[in-house]
Amino acid sequence: MKQPQTIHFRDYQQSDFTITSCLLEFIIDNGSTRVDNVMTIVRQNLNAKEIHLDGEMMDLELLWLNDVLLNEEMYRREEDGIVIPLDADTAQIRVITRIYPDENTALEGLYRSGGIWCTQNEPEGFRRITYFIDRPDVMCTFTTKIIANKAMCPIVLGNGNLVGTATLENGKHLAIWDDPIPKPSYLFALVAGDLGSIHDVFITMSGKKVDLAIYCDRGNEEKCHHAMRSLKKSMAWDEETYGREYDLDVYNIVAVDSFNMGAMENKGLNIFNSHYVLADETSATDGDFMGIESVIAHEYFHNWTGNRITCRNWFELTLKEGLTVFRDQCFSADMNSRLNQRIDDVKSLRERQFVEDAGPTAHPIKPQQFIEINNFYTATVYEKGAEVIRMLHTLLGEDKFRRAMDMYFDHFDGKAVGTEEFLWAMQTQSPIDLTQFKRWYSQERTPTLKISSHYDEVGQRLTLKIVQSIPKDTHGREQLPYAFPFGIGLVDGYGSDMILKSPNAMLLHEGVLWIENGVSELIFEEITMAPRLSLNRNFSAPVKIECAQIDYPFLMAHDTDGFNRYEASHVYAIETLESMMRGEAINPLFIEAFGVILNDASLEMMFKAQLLTLPSINTMMQRQEILDVEAVHTSLEVLKKHLAHTYKEILIREISAIYEPKNSAIDALSMGRRALSNRCLGLLMSLESDPISMMCLNRYRESVNMSSRLAALDLLEIYAPHLAVEALNDFYHQHRDQTLLMNKYFSLLASSYRGGVLERVKELQADEVYDNKVPNLVRALIGSFARNPVAFYDESGKGFAFVADKVIEIDGFNPQIASGLVGAFKNYGRLTIDQKTKMGIELERIKNHPNLSNNVREIVEKILAV
Ligand SMILES: [Zn+2]
Numbered sequence: 010m011k012q013p014q015t016i017h018f019r020d021y022q023q024s025d026f027t028i029t030s031c032l033l034e035f036i037i038d039n040g041s042t043r044v045d046n047v048m049t050i051v052r053q054n055l056n057a058k059e060i061h062l063d064g065e066m067m068d069l070e071l072l073w074l075n076d077v078l079l080n081e082e083m084y085r086r087e088e089d090g091i092v093i094p095l096d097a098d099t100a101q102i103r104v105i106t107r108i109y110p111d112e113n114t115a116l117e118g119l120y121r122s123g124g125i126w127c128t129q130n131e132p133e134g135f136r137r138i139t140y141f142i143d144r145p146d147v148m149c150t151f152t153t154k155i156i157a158n159k160a161m162c163p164i165v166l167g168n169g170n171l172v173g174t175a176t177l178e179n180g181k182h183l184a185i186w187d188d189p190i191p192k193p194s195y196l197f198a199l200v201a202g203d204l205g206s207i208h209d210v211f212i213t214m215s216g217k218k219v220d221l222a223i224y225c226d227r228g229n230e231e232k233c234h235h236a237m238r239s240l241k242k243s244m245a246w247d248e249e250t251y252g253r254e255y256d257l258d259v260y261n262i263v264a265v266d267s268f269n270m271g272a273m274e275n276k277g278l279n280i281f282n283s284h285y286v287l288a289d290e291t292s293a294t295d296g297d298f299m300g301i302e303s304v305i306a307h308e309y310f311h312n313w314t315g316n317r318i319t320c321r322n323w324f325e326l327t328l329k330e331g332l333t334v335f336r337d338q339c340f341s342a343d344m345n346s347r348l349n350q351r352i353d354d355v356k357s358l359r360e361r362q363f364v365e366d367a368g369p370t371a372h373p374i375k376p377q378q379f380i381e382i383n384n385f386y387t388a389t390v391y392e393k394g395a396e397v398i399r400m401l402h403t404l405l406g407e408d409k410f411r412r413a414m415d416m417y418f419d420h421f422d423g424k425a426v427g428t429e430e431f432l433w434a435m436q437t438q439s440p441i442d443l444t445q446f447k448r449w450y451s452q453e454r455t456p457t458l459k460i461s462s463h464y465d466e467v468g469q470r471l472t473l474k475i476v477q478s479i480p481k482d483t484h485g486r487e488q489l490p491y492a493f494p495f496g497i498g499l500v501d502g503y504g505s506d507m508i509l510k511s512p513n514a515m516l517l518h519e520g521v522l523w524i525e526n527g528v529s530e531l532i533f534e535e536i537t538m539a540p541r542l543s544l545n546r547n548f549s550a551p552v553k554i555e556c557a558q559i560d561y562p563f564l565m566a567h568d569t570d571g572f573n574r575y576e577a578s579h580v581y582a583i584e585t586l587e588s589m590m591r592g593e594a595i596n597p598l599f600i601e602a603f604g605v606i607l608n609d610a611s612l613e614m615m616f617k618a619q620l621l622t623l624p625s626i627n628t629m630m631q632r633q634e635i636l637d638v639e640a641v642h643t644s645l646e647v648l649k650k651h652l653a654h655t656y657k658e659i660l661i662r663e664i665s666a667i668y669e670p671k672n673s674a675i676d677a678l679s680m681g682r683r684a685l686s687n688r689c690l691g692l693l694m695s696l697e698s699d700p701i702s703m704m705c706l707n708r709y710r711e712s713v714n715m716s717s718r719l720a721a722l723d724l725l726e727i728y729a730p731h732l733a734v735e736a737l738n739d740f741y742h743q744h745r746d747q748t749l750l751m752n753k754y755f756s757l758l759a760s761s762y763r764g765g766v767l768e769r770v771k772e773l774q775a776d777e778v779y780d781n782k783v784p785n786l787v788r789a790l791i792g793s794f795a796r797n798p799v800a801f802y803d804e805s806g807k808g809f810a811f812v813a814d815k816v817i818e819i820d821g822f823n824p825q826i827a828s829g830l831v832g833a834f835k836n837y838g839r840l841t842i843d844q845k846t847k848m849g850i851e852l853e854r855i856k857n858h859p860n861l862s863n864n865v866r867e868i869v870e871k872i873l874a875v
Contacts, residue, residue: 052099062093072103117269120267151188157182211241225264272285327397375451543564544556760794792829
């Protein structure tokens with residue numbers, strides 16, 4: 010292991026040398042792979058007299074500098090690479106290394122998964138393949154020759170275009186791939202193996218033909234069609250929306266089972282976790298179909314935002330990720346429903362990013378330092394990063410935002426840049442100086458807006474006071490007020506928005522203000538009646554709102570802003586639950602408002618399902634100073650039961666009206682019907698009545714659609730375990746050969762709120778399908794358990810001990826997955842003394858484990874420091 014070393018953004022310097030071209034030859038075989046690398050080096054800093062090449066976890070066999078074979082005295086080995094004396098403006102370095110993909114369990118660099126050789130090089134995997142200046146601001150052209158046994162690896166793929174093939178002696182063959190577009194090493198990819206595939210073509214807007222292919226395990230080809238359709242839609246969308254055309258002759262996607270991340274945008278050769286490629290009606294849920302469409306798009310969009318314009322260093326990760334998440338969110342909104350997409354994006358932001366931002370690992374979207382960059386592929390960099398781009402989009406409006414993006418592409422294509430360059434392009438079109446706005450990049454934690462209003466009936470004026478409450482950062486330092494767009498509606502008694510006329514508010518466009526003061530007192534005139542406040546419409550800024558003057562039932566029924574109708578129902582439910590936890594009776598007005606929504610036949614069904622969804626345990630936990638999971642869980646169940654009891658007949662009627670067991674189409678209406686029907690069933694099941702449980706079991710048996718079957722199975726597991734046994738056995742035996750469905754099976758059991766989960770999870774580890782070397786299975790079983798608040802925070806402390814055991818065990822072979830898991834302990838500072846003592850023992854045990862990776866150490870030390 011490398012010694013832990015903190016790397017600071019302020020220390021960034023351009024590389025002394027760069028590489029302009031790289032010719033690679035891979036000889037792939039069982040056991041080991043030989044890599045022959047010829048690099049053209051150019052000096053950038055005239056004072057530099059030696060070159061450092063990054064490299065780890067491989068054997069160096071031979072090394073030449075300009076045709077001179079170097080012996081051990083002519084260069085220096087260091088912990089993380091080699092240093093060669095070099096005092097010349099250009100040079101050629103050739104290095105031959107041997108690597109061992111079969112033994113590579115960290116899944117970084119070149120590794121073998123299920124018989125397939127594949128790569129994962131972002132952020133720093135390429136240094137496990139060959140010696141290189143492995144940093145994103147060194148961009149070069151790559152030519153890759155791959156030699157492998159033809160029977161074992163009939164398919165050999167690289168970046169760029171295929172320029173040559175040949176059959177060799179001894180059953181071998183070769184392929185040469187040439188990528189003419191300079192790129193950093195983290196975008197290098199290689200795949201070799203025996204794979205099935207489907208093919209298609211896309212004609213770009215200038216009439217160029219692009220060959221498209223998706224590769225997968227043989228037998229799964231039919232499950233790739235949804236991914237292919239999604240790819241073609243993405244290519245068309247990026248042309249229509251941003252005028253961006255694809256640049257190579259081929260676009261290949263490969264699905265593999267063992268992958269640390271979701272997917273990787275390697276130039277012309279995306280490598281995907283099979284979870285984000287394979288789907289058909291019998292194996293995928295509606296959520297899976299949507300997820301595939303979005304991830305395929307995300308990786309495709311990186312071709313412009315990430316690949317052609319890349320990051321100067323890893324502190325700038327949000328430059329490509331925040332922007333590309335924003336782009337994929339807009340794409341999904343255009344393909345499906347803008348409103349439901351927005352609600353889902355915000356839900357995800359709050360459940361993941363807000364939690365991270367409130368905890369010990371909080372960091373700005375552009376971090377200033379890190380020990381292990383792998384730990385910064387976070388919800389903050391990605392999702393809060395996307396919200397920051399969205400605020401710019403709101404500020405500029407569609408047309409100017411597009412013009413600013415054109416400026417960005419025109420000026421920086423082919424370069425490695427930072428968020429400053431991006432913001433420069435935005436500034437060229439912005440009506441407002443962005444200096445203060447930039448704080449979103451450098452500050453951390455979620456601000457709260459404390460809002461109050463006063464209505465002057467005589468003067469027909471409304472005064473709105475907005476106070477920004479800015480938390481201190483993780484080091485206890487004060488932070489400054491933000492600038493942001495703020496969507497607002499003043500709603501009259503009939504549900505219509507009043508026109509905003511203000512002598513002192515800065516109005517960007519109708520319904521959107523620009524706020525930049527720590528305290529703002531805004532006056533609105535010609536307000537003819539006391540208005541209802543609809544605040545932060547469409548979630549215009551990633552902030553929390555505190556306001557005692559919101560009429561939730563009214564907004565739930567009447568707000569013209571769909572997002573805020575959802576928001577009103579969400580916050581009203583939270584407040585109702587909190588009053589119950591204080592010992593008060595259930596608020597009858599909430600029950601009534603819920604009934605109004607349930608009876609509203611005009612609502613689009615997916616949206617109605619959103620309005621009828623109660624807050625999760627995690628949402629409620631975020632609001633507690635000291636966690637009390639039991640209290641949250643109990644009050645949620647009581648509220649569910651009360652709603653189900655009150656509206657039992659209506660819920661049963663609603664379900665029978667929309668239930669379609671034989672429909673598995675994935676259009677908006679069919680998905681909406683399923684979501685609403687599953688939501689209603691979820692409420693009814695809390696009654697634990699036999700006829701309803703039988704209805705649920707029948708849905709599991711009858712439905713052809715995986716969303717409905719899984720929803721039924723999940724509810725049976727929690728509320729009718731006596732009936733669940735048979736259904737779970739049936740599911741297991743039907744699908745045991747399909748890893749993706751077994752992930753769902755393990756995840757469902759580990760997420761259950763029923764007692765005894767820990768014992769069942771421990772037993773499931775011995776199941777022949779389970780394999781702790783496969784990240785998806787670990788995430789499904791162990792990850793789901795660690796995210797199950799009822800089981801993880803069990804008062805015995807056994808949940809903590811189990812997850813700590815797994816962190817230590819998995820860290821021994823895959824530090825990246827282990828450091829993801831250790832995040833489960835992030836609420837350490839918010840536990841009762843008893844729970845904190847128990848968790849503290851486990852955290853110390855992890856921290857003191859010999860040979861702990863830097864990945865896990867960085868997170869554990871931050872958690873223990875609170
Ligand atoms: Zn990405």
